[in-house]
Every structure is written in C-alpha cells, then in structure tokens.
Amino acid sequence: MNGNLMIKSIVENDMCIGCGMCAAQCKSDAIKMKMNKFGFYTANVDDSYAINEDIINVCPFNPNPNDKLKTENEIAKIFLNQANKQHIKIGRYINTYAGYSNKNRLTSSSGGIATYTLTELMRRGDIQHVISVKAGSNSVHYKYTVSSSVDELASAAKTRYYPVTLADALKIAMKLDGKIAIVGVACFIKAIRLAQVHDPIFNDKIGFLIGIICGGVKSAFFSEYLSSKSGVSAYEFAQPEFRIKDISSTASDYSYGCLDKDKNQRTIKMRSVGDMWGTGLFKANACDYCDDVTTELADLSLGDAWLEPYIKDGRGTNVIVSRSLLADEIIKTGIKNGDLVIDELSEQQFLSSQQGSFNHRHDGLGFRIKSGKTISSIIPEKRFDDVKLTPLPKIVQILRMRTREKSLISWLNTKNAKAFDSEMELSLFFLRFFTKINHYQRAVIRRIKGF
Template sequence: MNSSKVIQLVVENNLCIGCGLCVYKCPSDALEMKWNSEGFLVANEIKSCDCEGKCLEVCPFNPFPKDEVKTENEISDLFLKNSPNFHKKIGKYNNIYAGFSEEFRLNSSSGGLGTYILTELLENKIVDHIFSIKETKKSGVFYEYSVSSSKSDLLIASKTRYFPVTLSTVFSKIDNLEGKIAIVGVGCFIKAIRLAQNSDPKLKDKIPFLIGIICGGVKSKFFTEYLASKINIKSENIHNPQFRKKNIESSASDYSFACENEDEVEKSIRMKTVGEMWGTGLFKNNACDFCDDVTTELADISLGDAWMDPFDKDGKGTNVIVTRSLLAENLIKKGIQNKSLKVDFLPLENFLASQEGSFNHRHLGLPARIEIAKKNNQLVPPKRNEKEKVPFDFKLVQKQRIKVRAESLEIWKSNPDAKSFDAAMEKPLKKLKLYTEIYHKRRRLNYLRSRFYEILKERILFKNNPN
C-alpha cells in the first residue's frame, strides 16, 4: 500500500492539527479524520494513496513547503499584497481597533464582532454561506464545522468552542454549494485554506473572506472531559458544554465553564478556580508548539479578546480587531458610521501588549522548541524566528512546558479523573512555575538595569549641557 506523504511527514511526526484540508485535497480519497488516543482529530489513511503529495500541499505544518509559501510572510504577499502596513509580530494589516457590536455582544464569547461581520457578509450578499462551528448531536463530539446560510443559522454558532474540530466536515460539500463562502478559523486552519487557494485558483473566488480567531492553542477533547470532571460530570454524561459563560457583573476574564449532566441539570465552575490552563500547555496539541502565527496573519480580519486595561474590566466582552483587507476595513468603518459598532482605533503598542504572553511563547521561545525537536530527530516546518537566540532560563521554561503538555495527555488517557490528574500534575506544574518565575525575575532585573543606565546617561548629558 502506497503511504500518503501527509501521514509519513506530518501525522507520524505528531504535527497534525486536524484541519482536514488534506482529506479534501487527496484525489485518491485515501484519507479521513479520526480521533487519536490523545483526544485529537488527525488524518488517517484508509486506502492506498497515489496523489504524489497533493495532500501535503495544503498542510499548515508541512515540513517541506514550496518556497512561494514557505512561511506566513510569503503567503501574505500572495493574498494580502494591498495591505498598507506591516509589523513583524502581526503581519500585514490596514488598521487595529478595539470594541464591540451593540447587537451581538451579550450572546458572544467576546465583543460579538465575528457574528456582526458574518451577518453583514450574508445580508449584503457578499457571501451566500458561512463555514463555522456549531453544536452537534453526535455522541461525544459536541461541536463541528457546519454550514450557515442565514442569520438565524449563524446565531447558533456565536460562542467560542475549545474543542477539536475539522474542516473536512464542510469542505466535502464545497464543490456542490452554489455561491460564495466565508470561513471562520484559527490561524493554522486559515493557513490551510490559503494553501488550498494557492494550489486551486477556483477556491480564491469561491472563498472571498476569512475571519481569523486569535488562538491560544488547540486543546484535546480531554480538556472538556477534565473541566466536566471538576464539576462531577463523567465524560459519557457531558451535554452542551459552554466554555466561555460570561459574568457581565465582573471582569472579562471571570468566565465559567458550564455543561449539563445526564439529567439536563447545568453545573458550572469559574475558570479562575481551575488554575492556569493556557500558559502551561496543558492538553495542547504538539503542533501548536511550532506555530508562530499569533494573530491569524493570513485572514481578512483577525479577532481576539481585548485582554488589556480598561477593556478587561468589562465582563460583557470586547474584541481586538485587525483588518487586513479593504473589504474588512470597509465593514468596520460602515459599522462605526451607522453606530452598529462601538469601536475605536487601538494604538499598535497597546495591541502588542495585549498579546505579550503569546508573542513571548510563540516567537521568543520557538527556537528552543525547534532545537529540542531536532535533537529528537523530529521534523518541523520552517519558521521565521528559528535562528534567534534563547536565554538559558527561558530554554528551561520551554523544555518543562513540553513535558507538561505531553504528561497531561498521558495522565488523562490512563486515568480520566480531575482529582487524580491534579495530584499527578502538581509536581511538574510547580517546576514549570519555578522556572517561569526565574525567567521573569531575570527579565525584570535586565529592564531595571537598562532603565538605570538610561537615566544615568540623561543626567550626565544634562549636567554637561544644562541649556
């Protein structure tokens, strides 16, 4: 049996993120998405493949991409060439904003900008269908990509879902759907779509708009099971999980996980009481450690949470917004003019500060993770920051995060119980916390030292030139 290149070079190197574009692209119909033992959807080979690597062309973690699509920089040159601004951390863009939709804010995880944009696209006949994530009645799945063709359909899909999904459920229908399509996705999924558009020009016309969701990492379905276990609901009894239930009387970060048990009784837990779930890498996909796209650089518009003062004080939710195409910019301006949106320009430095933790991990720490992977003979895709130097203390942080990620999946797989899991993860998490504190203290000392010399230099200059 001829083995698919995407299986050999991506799946077997633990780099599959589950986007499913390889399933759509494979002319041999040799691939399908299945759950693996770590709770992720990954490509599986179901028959002999002779597509000569076509499946690999659309993979966002292809270790050997063509030069024209080597990194997000090259891909953005193909699709966002008219964007007037560029920053090495956020890619090409038109403008940066912060704000919310008056109509959709309270029924969305953040400020409702995603639902607003998609509604505008539908109602103005710019697109005819939306590919986004909705609830499903399939046992143990909870959510999957589905097609919305009206505002009422769309409103069902207005919440954040920290659950593995795949585009293969909707891309199988794309050739039979009449009209144009907009798609919502995290950075790696958006990249896969751009790669598909590059290899198949008809998809450029078919998919005129992409909404990128700023992502902190793709979680295993074990994450949902763990949170449910924290409120004494077994995995087989989870119904209607909600990952970002707002508390509008509190701050933006004071949200809860909630789900119903077998008796349809809703239980919830405030995420603040659970502990750090994102910076530690718990239940995260390995491929995320080799992603340097913090802000979904290849989308027409990028949306995230405004984790900064004063927006983080408002429990109703606020979006940060990065427009990258003229259409996206015009949609935002129109919303401001007709007062559907309460949105203002956001200074670049404020936006960068709002994503500082993610920039540190994905950019500054990436070379250390690549170095570790290569020492273990693992293939990794080419990255823009891989040759940067990483301080020794931050290397320790990266090494321990890798261990925490892997151990969390193994421990839950063998004993899916929150109490046992917390006990087993206590020691590796404490070690990670210690290394992180050492790193932060060193950074703080370096900052204070540099400020001291700056002030000293200013005083000397003033003393020598008082006028």
C-alpha cells in the first residue's frame, strides 16, 4: 500500500490522533492537518503528490510497525537506558514522586512541575526552544507554539483539553539553532520518538520530552459544550480555561471558564457537569486503543496526584516519574535549593493515582479490540490485551464506546447543552447505572479476596 492510502485508511477508521508528525516529516506539502467536523485534527492527503510509504513509520497508530519498534517497551529500550527500574505498567523509570513548584503551582494546572522543568532546562542552557501549548487566534483557541525565552514560556502553563497538532510548530522549531524540548500526551511523545529513530537530524534536535499523563484527547466539542453549560453560546465563547483552581477546596473541585461576547468571564464547577472522563464523552476513538497510561517514553512524565493526602489540597500537586538522569537531576536539584516541595512515592501509590485509567485502558482493552468496533487490522499490536472481563465490565465497555460515539454525533447536531443533555440522558443513565454496580461488584470481590 502506498503512503497516501495508508494515511487515508488510518484517518477513515478514526485512528488518526492528529499529532501531525506525518505532515511535519513529509518533505512536500502533501499532508495538511485540518480539524474535521467532529472537532479533531486529522491528516488530509493531497493525491496530486505520491507520498512515500515510509511516512507511516512515524505514526503512533501505525498498524504494522517494524518488529524492533512494536510497542512502547521496544522504543523505551532505545531511549531510556539510563532508567534502572522497570514496572509493567509504569515502564522504565528512575524515581516516582509527588509534589509541586513553589513558584509555578498557582499559575499551573497541577503542581506546576511542567512549567518549572521547562524553565530550568532553558535557564541552564540544556535546551534553547520549547514547543508547548499556548493561546492561538480566536477560533483556534489553543495551538502548539515555539517559545525561545523564559518569558515566552510563562503563558504556556496550564492544561488545555483541546485538540492541538504539532506539525506547524515542529517545522518552525526545526529551522532554529539549538535543542528543543516538547510537551505532549503519550501518543504525541511516541510519534516524536519514532521520528527520532527514523531521522537523525530530528534525533539531534530533541533535547527533552515532557509527557503529560493523559486520560484521553478531547474534541473541540468539549469546550463548546462546557461553554454552553456555563451560559455562553458554543459559537461565541473565547479564552476557554479548563482548570480554574479553588484553593479553598479539593484538587478535583476545579472549574471551567470562558469569556462571553461582552468579555465577561463565566465559570462552571466541573463537578456540577458530571463525569466527563469515565464516560468517554467527546473522546477520540484512537484513545480507546492506547495502552500507554503513564507516557512511558518521555524523560519526565507528569500527572495529577489523585490520591490522599494530595487530593485534599486545591492548590494542586503533580505525580512525577523521572526516566532520564537529566530529568531526575532537575527534580533533585529543585528539592535541594527549595524550589520544589516533593515526596518520594512508592510504585503502589503512583499506580493508585491513575487507577481509573489503568482499569479502562488496560483491563478493558482486549474486549474493546475483540468487540470489532474498530477493524482489528488497523489496530497496532497492543500489550495488556489479554485481560478477560466478566459480563458486567463488558457491558460498561460497550456502553462507554456507544456513549463516546453518540456524544460526538449529538453535539454536531445540537450545539446546545440543554438539547445535548436531553439526547444523551438515557445513554448516560445506563452507563452510570452499570458503572456503579460494576464498582460495587469490584469492591465486594476485593473484600472477599482480602485486599
């Protein structure tokens, strides 16, 4: 199959995550990243060019990867050989921590370790440019942007649950002198590692990767829906803010906010909207076939410390996995000079901070593959696909897949939170009902087994 057909087949089967690595690596303008009608970036191929089939080698969802690059395990062996520990679910690593940056915590999503680390890398001269996510023009809201100074970096803090693509920023950064650090979710980090394997110039330029632990990439519909929920039309909102902290409450009690057409900020507490993550609402299909919960291929992986006692603190705390010596040194130096407040975490504590994601992404993976929702020939080889589910979790998986798909179609048709909620009511009711009894069943089994 030629490159044109390969890319088209990944896009048509909803397995393109929009990272844009194929467009960035393509020497011509034959591949352009465009947002599709469901609010996701996908690769658009211009058939007047013949795209070399090798282009598929940088796709994180390439269904037929080379044996030496089959899964995250093989790729980690190439890049993370300084890591002295290994765990089947965490990957190769040096240390696991929880903590925050004194300076960056309040202006960041969790503990501000991402912004702190990027600033330190730049200040120390380890890297000269950062590719991270900043505000874009009005209709784009957020996009990957190159920062080449510490001052420019400041506006790139905070998590944006909004589709972004790397292609344009990568093309710009590759023309600059000096090393680059990139922040990305697991599939984007995998695409970068694959490009490093296949392109020595690219390998030379990349100095550091920060992995954002990700529970699923959201469509642009997510912010349209939340804006509508907060009382602003889906067509008229600006500057969506996904993680407005309530420092007098718990870490998970954050709000969404946006500006209305008169530039007044409207906010809504996320807990009043209901579960946006476990239900799979507005999530990309490809995320259901990703088994990398902890961004196993980054130098430093960062997430939210969804565990006691950190979850009680509304100012936010990161979980941290260091995987390269440079990453670990930055954390240890920060602790020593008082910039960072950090505890060491056990493997078990770290794992429990992402338990929900492991349950869905690992335990449900084999069933989702077998369900045939996505044709198996387009799904790359996966780890963790041999877990056998009992009937109840199988029902939850089926309902989640349906809810995810229905949410995208419903929002496309309604573009209004009230109408959407009414269309989704029954699906969400059954999903919540079966999820609840599934949790109850799991708790009973745990009690019987004594753990």
